[in-house]
Amino acid sequence: MKNKNTLLFDLDGTVLDTKDSILASYHYACDTVLGYRLNDQELLDLIGIPLPEQIRRLAPDEHGEALLVAYREHQKLHQEEHLRDFPNSRKVLTAWPKLGGQWL
Numbered sequence: 001m002k003n004k005n006t007l008l009f010d011l012d013g014t015v016l017d018t019k020d021s022i023l024a025s026y027h028y029a030c031d032t033v034l035g036y037r038l039n040d041q042e043l044l045d046l047i048g049i050p051l052p053e054q055i056r057r058l059a060p061d062e063h064g065e066a067l068l069v070a071y072r073e074h075q076k077l078h079q080e081e082h083l084r085d086f087p088n089s090r091k092v093l094t095a096w097p098k099l100g101g102q103w104l
């Protein structure tokens with residue numbers, strides 16, 4: 001097999017732990033639009049499903065669009081407060097160029 005110098009990865013949930021950011025944005029959106037919070041596990045079970053579909057599942061009624069807007073507003077303003085690196089992800093990313101890889 002030939003040496004390869006290309007690495008493809010997903011940032012969200014692979015390099016960065018975004019769980020707390022997702023939960024904070026959902027809690028804000030639900031508090032603001034619905035007037036109540038949903039269970040953390042119920043929200044975490046939706047991770048991996050596209051956001052518009054998540055919203056449809058949580059608020060299939062007239063609140064869906066407002067919930068989506070509130071979620072995105074909170075994410076835009078606060079996501080960096082809640083993001084965490086997964087253990088050793090920085091080591092891997094730092095080592096990549098030293099191993100002959102390059103960022104495109």
